[in-house]
Amino acid sequence: MQATPMSADDTKRPASPYVSVFCDVSKVLTNCSTDAPGPAYLAYTPNGRKLVTVGTNSALRVFQHGSDNEPAAIDVLTENHTAVAATNDFFVVGAEDGTATKYSLLTNSMEQILVRCALPVRDIALSKDGEWAAVASDELDVKVVNTTNMEKVMYLREQARPVKHVSFDVSGTLLAVSCTDGMVYMYSLSSEQPQLVKRIDGLIKTLETDAEASAKIAWHPDGRAFAAPTSTRDFQVVSRSDWQRQKAFSGGHRADISASGWSHNGALLATAGIDKSLGLWETRSQRLLKTFDDVHQTILAIDWHPTDNVLSYTNNNGELFIREDFVPQEHIRNLKIALQPAPMNNDPLSEVSGNARRQMPNGHKANDVRRTTEDDYLDDLLGPDAMSDDGAGFIEDDDGAGYAEQPNRFGKRAGAALDSRPAKRHEPYSAWQPRLHEPFQPGSTPWRGNRRYLGLNLTGFVWTVNQETHHTVTVEFYDRQEHRDFHFTDPFKYDKACLNEKGALFSCPPSSYTQQRSLLYYRPHETWTARMDWRTPLPAGEEVTSMSLSDSFIVATTSAGYVRTYSLFGVPLKVYRQKSTPAVTCASWRDYVLTVGNGPVSGDGTTRLLYTIENVKRDEICQSEDIxxxxxxxxxxxxxxxxxxxxxxxxTDGVLLILLHWRTPGQAHWVPLLDTKTLERLQSGKKEETYWPVAVAVNKFHCIILKGGEEYPYFPKPLLSDFDFRIPVSDPPLNSEDEEDKDAAQQSSLESQLVLASVNHSLLQDLVENTNATSAQKSELPALEREVDKVLLQLLAAECREGEERGMKALEIATLMRDRTGKMLEAAGKIAQRFQRGVLDGKIREVAERRMVGLVDEDDL
Known part of the structure; x- marks a missing residue:
């Protein structure tokens, strides 16, 4: 475990006196700082890439998760910051001057002041979609402001005293308001006017707004329940459906709870107290798994990393602690399992054991619903047949009392003799569901602010701007001598686009503008008649999930599981049901279309993706439902x-793959052309960047470089970069002055070139053998064969340079040459002579002679 305290004065004064306590389990990063002494608060972004801290000084800090680099510091005019909440793109900070300010995580700068209060801000909460920010202050009203349009504000006015905490539920439609009068107010935000749906009295204690004790509502990730600190120092769970108290986490603290947080899957809970305590709880049993005795200040804010075993917290001394391996190894399985139910009374315990039977997608277990410990105990006493699932066993219903009636789906018999007993089993909270791959449109990006890219490739960019009542679409081309840019008003609000040299294709979801129909819209660039745009609606209730555009056809996959094919002039050609559903994406080239869909479920609960390649013109399947x-x-x-x-x-691992032998059914396999993690520009560890794929052309990978943890390209229009292919064969040493390391690097480079040249040759050979290849393509094939042989000659020279003991490998390299004229083997013999490898020269001559008379088996070559 690692706890990393970071203080604003670490670089100016000796380490904190608490460092000696941590010395056996911690590392102090003296070059990182958070805030000056005083209350500090933090928030992870939902993707876990960044951690934002605020405190009493005028600097806000943004840490990159997993990086030892200095955090980005944003100098602001305000001080005494009291709250922070973050999305992947921005964060909102509250301060004692009454402002709630929005800052961009893309530019690390202030965007706007969302709202001003007359009194200090005490808490801020963001809805899951980041659209609304709830701001609590020492005023009586709670302001809920739209993060993109600050003029849209909702006011919550039912509380009689100032509010200390606010908290959105998982859906973002219910807001919990913890008031200083000891009441929790539940507001529904699903309508334009907020509605108070419940006042909960006696759950939280009466507190002042600046008290270190917490009354914040912590919504469980499953959405069914929430929990709050009580006056008895417990952490009480409350059902959302009937507002009744459920299980409680008790006995962990000797003073009021000051901070709390559920793990991302709801299986674990962390709580901290004013008594300078920190506890880790198991949700299922409400058992205290571990108490941490190295906390020496009151923790004010806790946040789990969304994916890693890391817990971060800030205290009232302006320090940030990052605890790596927070959950001990003996309990780590609790952090790796799927979403767990909230601890409710009479709920079946969630299964966390690796031996637990999995639920099927219909909600039942693999062998019916799991029986409780009580039933297992009876089985041990009476034998398995006594309480068998078929309801028979040895019990006979000889008096008609219903003892032998068939059990229902929960293992209970419905006879009259049992009706008076309370039910011990209830239906599981939710059926297990496989994790599906969400559909996406290649080249498109999500909304960021009011803009997004609908598509981008080597032809150009398509982007749209949300104007509230309509969108505006812009299409820009790289070659403006060939095509003109165009711009149009979009009342249909298109959300997908494809662009090529012939035209632009758009689709929109169902809307009032299309009578609840999804539309396809095609706009050709040039025609020999008047340009004919066309639109076609899909059947009611059906929506385009992905689409593709080639020189010959238009293909769309839909939410109904159909693949719809149209000509470029809107003539429907084919409609069929895709085998692997739901559909994920599709892509086209000339007469071919590749579709991808969700297939069977793998062992980790995710679906395997299956692809199909079809020649639309010939109505032939090249690859059918391959993995x-x-x-x-x-x-x-x-x-x-x-x-x-x-x-x-x-x-998402940064690997580019190409499909080899895809025109032959059952012979296709994916070959890695480039692993971007092995690029030399990343080996120093100083750059943090990923790559947005655009195209494969001119034997290069064309992409957009994303820096600083960004996931998608944004505006202004980014520049394209390209990288040479390098098939990952080995991991050679880089920038080494050692001669052996240089030779190893050269050897690795040659081996990678050999495999790449072989792949290029195979791809072209498949093209020539299966299509009406052009004369240029046919003439290129011998050139690629010579390219392979040239690399083999370089490898042969490297082996000869190593000594006679490498002769057998050198001979094997010579037999791999593809040239049938004997010139390459003759050159190989000359290389052997140059390095005075007489025996090897003789062996190569024998191979050349046998090849010339046709005595060499192809398998030996």
Missing amino acids: LALPDGVELRSVFWSEKGDPCVYD
């Missing part, structure tokens, strides 16, 4: 066709 090769935990980022017409995919 898309992605390792566990890695998702598909983009799908596209290369300039030469080969399917490519790019995953």
Whole structure:
């Protein structure tokens, strides 16, 4: 475990006196600072990439998760900051001067003051979508302001005293307001006018707004319940459905609770107290797993990292602590399991054991609903047949009392003799569901502010601006001599687009403008007649999930599981139901279309992606429901066709793959062309960047470089970069002056070139053998063969340089040469002679002679 205290004065004064307590388990980063002594608060971004801290001084700090670099410091005019909440793109800070200010995480600068209060701000909460910010202050009203339009404000006025805390539920439609009068007010925000739906009395204690004790509502991630600190120093769970008290976490603190936080899956809980205590709880049993005795200040804010085993907290001395490996190894399984139910009375315990039977997608267990410990105990005493699932066993219903009636789905018999007993089992809270890959449109980005890219490739960019009542769409081309940019008002609010040299394709979701129909809209760039735009609606209730545009066809996958194919002039050509559903994405090139969908469920609960490649013109299937090769935990980022017409995919691990032998059914396999994590520009560790895939063309990977933890390109229009292919064969040493390391690096580079040249040759050979190839393509094939042989000659020279003991490998390299004229083997013999490898020269001559007379088996070559 690692607790990392960071203080504003670490670089100016000796380390904190608490460092000696932590010396056996901690590392102090003296070059990082948070805030001056005084109350400090923190918030992780939902993706976990950044951590924002605020405190009493005039600097806000943004830490990169997992980085030892200095945090980004944002100097502001305000001081005495009292609250912070963050999204992936921005964060909102409250201060004692009454302002709630929005700051950009993209530019690390202030965007706007969302709201001003006459008295100090005490707490801020953001809805899950980041659209609304609730601001609590020493005023009586709570202001809920829109983060994109500060003129949209809702006022919550039912409370009679100032509010200390605010907290949105998981859906963002219910806001819990913890008032200093000891009441919790529940407001519904699902309508334009907020509605008070419940006052909860006696749950929290009466507190002053500046008290260190907490009364903040902590919503459980499953959304069914929430919990709050009580006056008895417990952490009480309350049901959302009937507002009744459920289980409680008791006995962990000797003073009031000051901070709390659920883990991302709700299986664990962390609480801190004014008594300078920190506890880790198991949700299922409300058991205190561990108490941390190295806390020497009152913790004011706690936040779990969304994915890693890391807990961060700030205290009343302006310090930030980052505890790595917070959950002990013996309990780490609780952090890795799926979403767990809130601890409710009479709820079945959630299964966390690796031996637990999995639930099927219909909500039942693999062998019916799991029986409780009481039933297992009876089985041990009476034998398995006594309480068998078929309801028979040895019990006979000889008096008609209903003892032998068939059990219901929960293992209970419905006979009259049992009706008076309270039920011990209830239906599980929610059925287990596989984790599906969400559909996406290649080249599109999510909304950031009021802008987003609908599509981008080597042809150009398509982007849209949300104007509230309508959108405005702009299409820009790289080659403006060939095509003109155009711009139009979009009342349909298109959310997907494709662009190529012939035209632009758009689609929109169902809306009032299209009588609740989803639309496809195609706009050709040039025609030999008057340009004919066309629109076609989809059947009611059906929506485009992804679409693709080629030189010949338009293909759209829909929410109904259909694949719809149209000509470029809107003629419907084919409609069929996709085998692997729900659909994920699609991509087209000339007459070919590649579709991807969710397939069978793997062992970790995620679906395997399956792809199909079809020649639409010939109505032929090249590959049918083959597995898309992605390792566990890695998702598909983009799908596209290369300039030469080969399917490519790019995953979230930064690996670019191309499909080899895809025209032959059952023979396709994915080959990595580039692993971006191995790029030399990243090896120093000083750069933090990822890559947004755009295209594969001219034997290069074209992409947009995303810096600073960004996930998507944004405005202004980014520049394209390109990288050479480098198939990951080995990991050579970089920038080393040692001769052996240099030789190893050269060897690795040659081996990578050999595999890449072989892949390029195979791709072109498949094209020539299966299509009406042009004369240029046919003439390029021998050139690629010579390229392979040239790399083999360089490898042969490297082996000869090492000595006679490497002769057998050198001979093997010589037999791999593809040239049938004997010139390359003759050159190989000359290399052997140059290095005075007489035996090797003789062996190579034998291979050349046998090849010339046709005595060499192809398998030996």
